[in-house]
Amino acid sequence: MSAKRTTDTMVLDRRSFLGGAAAAVLMPVTLGFAAGRADAAAAVGAYIRIDASNTVTLITGQTEMGQGIGSGLAQIMAEELMLDWAQVRFEHAPVNPALYGLPGWGLQLTGGSTSTMMWYAPLRSASAIAAWRLRAAAALTFGGLVEQWTLVAGGNVKHASYGVKTFASVLGKVASTPVPGSAPFAGTKRIVGQRVRRIDLAAKVDGSAKFGMDVMLPGMVFASVVHCPALTGTVKSCPTRASGALAVVNLGNAVGVVASNTWNAMRIASTLQSKITWTLPANPALLDSGSLASAAQALQAAATPANLKVFETAGSPDGKTGTIDATYIAPFLAHACMEVMNATVSVTKTNGAVTLVELWLPTQGQSFVPGTVRSVPGLANLADAQIKVNSMLCGGGFGRKIEQDYVLQAVKLALTVGKPVKLTWSRPQDFKNDKYRPYASMRVRLGGDANGIGGLVYRNVSASISFQQGANPEDTGAVAGAVKLPYAIANRRIEFAPLPTAIPLGYWRSVGESYNTFAIESAIDELALALNQDPIDYRLRMLGADPRASRVLQTLKASPRYTGMAAAKRGAAFLKGFNSYVALALEIAPDNGSRIRVTKAHYVIDCGLVINPDAVEAQMQGGLAHGLYSALYNRVTFANGVPQVQNFSNYRVLTARDMPQVTVDIIEGDPTTTMPGGVGETGVPCVAPALANAYHRLSGTRVRELPFYPGATMSED
């Protein structure tokens, strides 16, 4: 992110503006930054495009994958431009982290529930500046002073003498207006905070929405892959052709098959498996879930495991943790996006040299794509302008589509074949070659009295993502959900011992909180019961210093949704994370003989400033579903590196029958002081502990190892 790059980009856009059709104007707006970050070198921009029909499009670096981010960010823009919602659109930006990267991270990626919280302030400022410039452009176009022109709802400006004019009618002068450092906000709440209909939905009910998998190009061929049955294995030798295949390509970590349609490619790839020889991983014990569980157990028992990191320490907890000593286990999980990994790539050569690589991707990780392309032999020297990324809708992401493995394969295939290639993994290949949610063993030692926790010693032993990547061996992500707890715990020590493994790991919706919150919120429930305390009241006694946390739990406790659940079948959990506060209570009932089902679920969430309450509710409903099927049914085990999962048939997920009614109370923060918090991941972490807490009430049995029902299949009911 250099000053030069930012300047060049602005110049480029100014040129394209001057040279472009007068009807469509790409309007550059400089984003404001929080105090202390006024450094021009760090400045990024968003783009607002206004066309001749007065349609206003937000061009965003954030990927729409069902969380509603395109519409949510467009609401922020529409608010300050006083647009009517019907005239608003969004589209995915090209790759340019300097312009479209997350403010604060500088990376163009979508994850960690950061999109709204990082973009709200700069996008709002930028939109207000854009509104001011449109008023200034009206003055230049028709006369009068900028102060005499006011914004009028519907994408218009108005002057006492000149009347109402559309934004479109003043676009010719926008480039001639100065860019103020700041501009007043409309502040009308016409659109922010409203239940507007998400822009992308209409195309999602008539089949016209274009996901990565739906890209069609002239002359395209279709490909699929087969990987080594054991994770991290590589191709030793493979056939160079196969009957019915247009090409068979050694991709290093897999063999690609190119054919006339995807079915042929998948079918031939599957039959090739027996004809490929693989270099198997050197140490299969690091790829075996049984061995890893034993290793984790030993690390929990050791006084000082290798590479032990103490993340948080206060007071002297030792000797004050005598009530509970429990170890909780969360398994490896797959992402299982409905849309399998896929990528479409077209390579253009001029005089035998590659001059353009164009990609159509379902991706959450735009920042990493140019590096992926340049890692292919022969493409190292491509300039940014020679790598064009079209970000398509993602049919689910959950963290999986940050990864670049499928992108790399498609680039290699297109380069080899010399035609546009669409690579689509089969579902079994997708399940068997995931970047799995880490396995975690969490030992919680707790003591206390009726007033609260007297001592907490927590040790997370997990197959850490960043430890594996060597980037950040301390891995705050591994203990997220166990550190910075909202509860007042004077004596505590939070430890992390990395579990060495070679199983490929990746970020999974709600990351560290997806397992640490299970352990913490289960253990607090266990302690409260041991001390004969109501688990909600007990938490509240430790939350006195955090009014937002207290209010969320008090709201839950007072809700008829909560009191209406039978106490003998009810469980609750609480999360402070992703800059939001979430409480969940659910009620369960016996189901299908030995199993349970959730009959009711109620969330209370304070996610600060709310952009769209309907979208918040949708994410809580979806988070409940995601957390529920994971906690009840899912784990991936590995036998010497071979994932023991095939397809949805033996990786059971939710269907309509098992979906309870989910209700949501949203506590809106004070809009003058509260920023938006995260939403997309916050519905997930509380589900497993609330379920375990409810199950203990119902059955007297404490579930400390997930899932509840390993080995469940889809066809059991």
Add this chain to the structure above:
Amino acid sequence: MAQISFKLNGVAKTVTVDSPETPLLWVLRDQLGLTGTKYGCGIEVCGACTVLINGEPEKSCDASIGEVAGKSVMTIEALKTDPLGARLQAAWLEHQVPQCGFCQSGMLMAAFGRLKAGESRASTASSLSNICQCGTFQRMKEAILGLPGVA
């Protein structure tokens, strides 16, 4: 090579395929460019590829193009041409059902096929077996249960 004739979204269609074993799903997607019908699992579990064949909801990943010869196929792209289909789509929008949207074509076609055949709203809403990893089931149920003019 084989030539297969069938009716697609009300229009007579003849396709030339490598093999009559090719699943209808991939003829629709790769050959005819009707990408609204999705690949999800390939084993008739997830329902993302659901279309109507002679009015019945079927998983197109398991229906070979050869089996479809002479039959009538309806895909998501034609749902709006049926008044009930259009009402179902409107209800989906009213309740803001889709999240990522990938499973929704199959979900809509499965619901439409059942409702069109006279199955009740309550039975349809509670027993659709389609998988949705975003967890849109609650809104799907609400959209179906709220459909006007259906039993």
